[in-house]
Amino acid sequence: MPxxxxxxxxxxxxxxxxxxxxxSPEAHDDSFDEM
Structure with missing residues (x-):
């Protein structure tokens, strides 16, 4: 990913x-994991 x-x-x-x-950085991390 660029x-x-x-x-x-x-x-x-x-x-x-x-x-x-x-x-919430944790929430953001979860979103990236789903992607």
Whole structure:
């Protein structure tokens, strides 16, 4: 997976988490594992 793509996914995940008022690296890791 290209680095720029991974970075973009990270940014979107953090943006969504920020809008939800929810920040949990563990939750993000789980999402990446499913992908």
């Amino acid at each position: 680095t720029y793509f991974t970075s973009d996914i990270h940014y979107e995940h953090r943006l969504v988490s920020f809008l939800r008022g929810f920040e």
